[in-house]
Amino acid sequence: MKKATVRRKLIATVILFIIGLAFLLPLLWMISSSLKKSSEVFSANFTWIPKTPQYKTYVSVLNSKSIPLLQMMKNTVIIAAATIFGQLLIASLAAYAFACIPFRGKNIVFIMLLCAMMIPSQATLIPRFVLFSYIGLYNTHWALILPAWFSVSSVFLLRQFYQKIPGELIEAATVDGAGHLRIWARIMLPLTRSVMTSLIILVFIASWNELLTPMIFLTDKKLFTVSLGINLYNAGDQDLINKVMAAATIVTMPVIFVFLMFQKQFVEGIMTAGIKG
Amino acid sequence: MLRRRNTIAGWLFLAPIILLFLTFIAFPLLFSGYLSFTRWDFVSGMKGIEWIGLKNFQNLLHDQIFLYALENAVIYILCIVPVSVICSLILAYLLNNKVYIKNILRLFYFIPYISNAVALAMVFKYLFRASGPINLVLANLGVTDLPQWFSNPSLAKIPIITLVIWTSIGYQVLIYMAALQDVPIQLYEAAEIDGASGTQRFFKITIPMISPTTFYLVIIRTIAVFKLFTSVKIMTGTTSERSSTTLVLEIFRQSFDKYNFGYASAMSWVLFMIILIVTLIQMKGQKKWVHYGS
Numbered sequence: 001m002k003k004a005t006v007r008r009k010l011i012a013t014v015i016l017f018i019i020g021l022a023f024l025l026p027l028l029w030m031i032s033s034s035l036k037k038s039s040e041v042f043s044a045n046f047t048w049i050p051k052t053p054q055y056k057t058y059v060s061v062l063n064s065k066s067i068p069l070l071q072m073m074k075n076t077v078i079i080a081a082a083t084i085f086g087q088l089l090i091a092s093l094a095a096y097a098f099a100c101i102p103f104r105g106k107n108i109v110f111i112m113l114l115c116a117m118m119i120p121s122q123a124t125l126i127p128r129f130v131l132f133s134y135i136g137l138y139n140t141h142w143a144l145i146l147p148a149w150f151s152v153s154s155v156f157l158l159r160q161f162y163q164k165i166p167g168e169l170i171e172a173a174t175v176d177g178a179g180h181l182r183i184w185a186r187i188m189l190p191l192t193r194s195v196m197t198s199l200i201i202l203v204f205i206a207s208w209n210e211l212l213t214p215m216i217f218l219t220d221k222k223l224f225t226v227s228l229g230i231n232l233y234n235a236g237d238q239d240l241i242n243k244v245m246a247a248a249t250i251v252t253m254p255v256i257f258v259f260l261m262f263q264k265q266f267v268e269g270i271m272t273a274g275i276k277g
Numbered sequence: 278m279l280r281r282r283n284t285i286a287g288w289l290f291l292a293p294i295i296l297l298f299l300t301f302i303a304f305p306l307l308f309s310g311y312l313s314f315t316r317w318d319f320v321s322g323m324k325g326i327e328w329i330g331l332k333n334f335q336n337l338l339h340d341q342i343f344l345y346a347l348e349n350a351v352i353y354i355l356c357i358v359p360v361s362v363i364c365s366l367i368l369a370y371l372l373n374n375k376v377y378i379k380n381i382l383r384l385f386y387f388i389p390y391i392s393n394a395v396a397l398a399m400v401f402k403y404l405f406r407a408s409g410p411i412n413l414v415l416a417n418l419g420v421t422d423l424p425q426w427f428s429n430p431s432l433a434k435i436p437i438i439t440l441v442i443w444t445s446i447g448y449q450v451l452i453y454m455a456a457l458q459d460v461p462i463q464l465y466e467a468a469e470i471d472g473a474s475g476t477q478r479f480f481k482i483t484i485p486m487i488s489p490t491t492f493y494l495v496i497i498r499t500i501a502v503f504k505l506f507t508s509v510k511i512m513t514g515t516t517s518e519r520s521s522t523t524l525v526l527e528i529f530r531q532s533f534d535k536y537n538f539g540y541a542s543a544m545s546w547v548l549f550m551i552i553l554i555v556t557l558i559q560m561k562g563q564k565k566w567v568h569y570g571s
Contacts, residue, residue, distance in 0.1 A: 013376040016368070020385030023443070027388065029410060030400045042408045090293040097290035103283045109291050116302050118556040122504055122525045123545040124305035126312065126532050130319065131305070150297040180286040209394045211507045212525070216533055227395040227507075234399065234511060241403060248396035259391050263384070270448070271455035 027252070034058070034245035041241050054242065061246045069247060071222065072229040073254070079141050079225065080207040084200050086149040092196075095158035096184045100170055113152045121147070122212070129216060143217035144225075148207065154199055161192045198269020201262055208255055226251040306549070312542035319538050326539075333543035343544065345519040346527050350503055352434060353441075353523070358498045361442040362449065362491060369453030370483065383450065390447035398440060398511035402427075405436040427512070430520035437521055440508050445501070449494050456490035457483070489563070496559040503551055524548050 028048070033041045035053040062069055094113075098106060128147060132138040137146070165188065173183045189196070211227040218224055224232075230251060233244040259266060313333055317326045337343050368386060372379055389397065404411050405426040412423045426432050460483065468478050484491075506525040513521050524544065532541035 009376060012371055013378065013382070016371055016376050016382050017378075017385075019368075020382050023385050023446075024388060026397070026400050026404060026443070027392065029404065030396070033403070041403075042410075042413075044413070046410065046413060090297065093290045094294040097287045101283050101287040101290065103280075103287035105284075106287055106291065109295060112298060113294070116298060118549075118553045119302055119306055120500075120504060120548055120552045122506075122528060123549040123552075124302065124309060125528070126538050126542055126545065127305035127308040128301065129532070130308070130538075131300075146297075147301045150294065150301050155294065180283075180290070184290075205391050209507075211395050211510070212529065216529070226393065230393065230395045230399060231511065234402075244399055244403075248393070248399055252392045252396050255391050255393065256388060259387075260384075263380075267383070267387075267451060270451050 030245050030252070031249050034242055034249045036242055038240065038242045041245075057242050057246045058250070061243050061250065067229055067232050067247070068221070069226070069229050069250060072224045072226050073251070075141065075223060076208055076225040076227075079144050080204045082141070082145045083148040083207050084203045086145065087151050087154055087203060088196065088199060090149055091151055091154035092158050092189065093184070094155045095162050096180070096188055098155070098159045099162035100165075100183070100188070101180060113155060116150075117152045125212075125216060132217065138217060139219050139223065141218075141223060144207075144210070144213050147213075148203075151203075154203075157195065157199065158192065161195050162188055165191055194265055195269055195272070197262060197265040201258065201266045202269070204258065205255060208251075309542040309545050312539050313546050315539040315542075317538040318536045320536060329539070333540050336540065337543055337547065342519055342522065342527060343524075346522050346524045349434070349520070349522060350505075350524060353438065353502045353505065354499055356434070356438045357441050357445070357502055358495055361445045361498060362494050364442070365446050365449035365494070366453055366487075366491070368446065369450045369457060370479065372450065373454055373457045383454070386450050387447035389444045392444075394444070394507045395511055397444060398508045401436050401440045401508075402512050433513070433518060433520040436512055437505075437508050440512075441502070441505070445498060449498075452490060452494060453487065456487045460486045492562055493559075496555060496562075500552055500555055503548065503555070524551075 032048050032050065034057060035055070036050040037054055040050060061067075097103075098110060128143075129138070132143045137143045169187055170183055173187060178186070209227065210225070211231065214225045214228050215231070218228065230244075230247055233240060233247055312326070314328060314330055315326045316329050316332075319325075372383055376382060403409055406412075407423065407425055411426075415423060424432055426436055464482050464486070465478055468482055473481065503523075504525055505523045506529065509521055509523050509526050510529075525548070528541050528544045528548065531537045531544060
């Protein structure tokens with residue numbers, strides 16, 4: 001009986017391992033191609049490991065003047081960091097008000113945010129473009145950062161977590177003379193660090209991968225994000241393929257590393273957040 | 278006194294989000310609503326806005342590309358949503374306590390989800406090209422008439438569908454795994470005592486118990502498919518490809534390639550209405566499903 005379950009478990013593990021490897025094949029192909037000569041990539045006798053790995057390709061991609069990938073990575077990190085800071089600050093303040101401050105009128109704001117959830121950001125692109133052109137934020141990173149500070153799902157998620165904090169804690173702090181700002185900073189923020197971590201990673205991934213808004217709001221190559229950088233390679237022909245794949249590898253790997261580092265918090269965050277989402 | 282302090286604090290805490298809502302949601306939505314009744318090329322300035330009534334919406338009904346985008350959305354949803362949700366469920370079911378090294382395996386499925394979407398779309402573009410690895414495999418399997426994935430209109434959706442399913446599974450597996458852990462173990466034990474087989478337990482207990490999650494995932498995947506942009510944009514290049522185009526891609530082209538701001542706004546409102554309806558269905562549905570929850 002016991003032996004049978006062990007065997008079944010082993011078989012399932014092997015099967016899921018093989019499917020999992022198949023899942024990673026496109027990424028492995030990307031890395032493999034990035035290390036080949038461009039003429040090798042589509043050759044009929046395919047090999048996963050190139051005879052002589054061309055590390056030079058990475059050097060030339062990173063040093064390229066026409067597509068300054070390092071600069072673009074820096075830009076993307078700046079945009080992501082500013083987005084994370086603003087979005088989480090604003091969302092957690094709002095979440096605190098919803099969860100912990102009793103006052104009239106907050107239901108109206110809550111319903112307002114519920115309505116905002118039904119509005120796809122793509123439907124508001126044109127007015128945003130007009131607005132940013134008129135106030136001079138077009139072709140600046142602010143055009144990407146400011147709208148991303150508004151996130152209903154972050155507010156709702158944090159609110160859920162704040163609601164779980166026992167009310168006695170807040171009452172005790174109030175009796176001690178603490179104001180709301182202090183309770184928020186000293187009690188709520190420290191107690192919900194894990195959900196904050198997963199939100200940080202989620203927002204980071206989203207802004208690292210974004211293509212539509214940078215494509216619309218940025219025209220100056222010096223300001224480009226990594227997604228736009230890779231897109232510049234898109235027009236390329238077959239000769240470029242090893243470079244394209246090297247560039248693709250370069251922008252993919254940092255996120256995977258970040259994820260591996262924070263895997264536990266992130267997975268737990270999604271698992272608690274997603275269900276009620 | 279305390280009440281007044283609460284009111285002031287409450288509004289101050291909410292002020293930033295309200296301000297953002299007004300600037301980036303409410304105003305843009307109303308402004309694009311107004312623009313959808315006008316003809317405007319932006320370059321001519323605010324004075325160039327010309328009121329044309331319902332003309333944009335009438336034109337939409339005869340716009341072949343727009344109708345293709347709607348038709349494509351339906352096909353994308355029918356192909357992507359069931360496959361990606363069912364695969365996720367099966368993987369999550371197996372990953373949940375039916376395997377060793379669960380956390381490492383879970384990672385395999387999750388990596389595509391966090392990888393840069395543009396980079397992945399580029400990889401798929403090369404994988405599916407006429408002389409690419411997919412066709413190489415097919416040729417080795419003895420297929421003589423190799424498919425032209427991008428130039429053949431009836432095949433052009435396949436690379437996109439594959440990519441979207443592939444990247445969406447990781448996230449859904451996580452959500453399903455969480456839901457599966459919430460199913461009370463006593464239910465399974467009771468069923469086992471009654472002599473229910475593994476398959477029976479899966480269909481009679483697991484599926485009904487996690488139906489709220491399934492419903493949620495179907496809805497968010499449907500909405501995501503309506504907003505499809507990156508993968509299609511990268512894989513089909515600059516020319517308008519009617520067999521694979523999407524609503525967001527056409528909004529993008531009409532506004533920022535052609536500067537038809539009025540017409541593109543009308544399209545944006547169609548997108549808005551579609552998402553609105555889907556979300557309302559979700560909210561209605563959630564209430565119905567709620568009794569499964571606790």
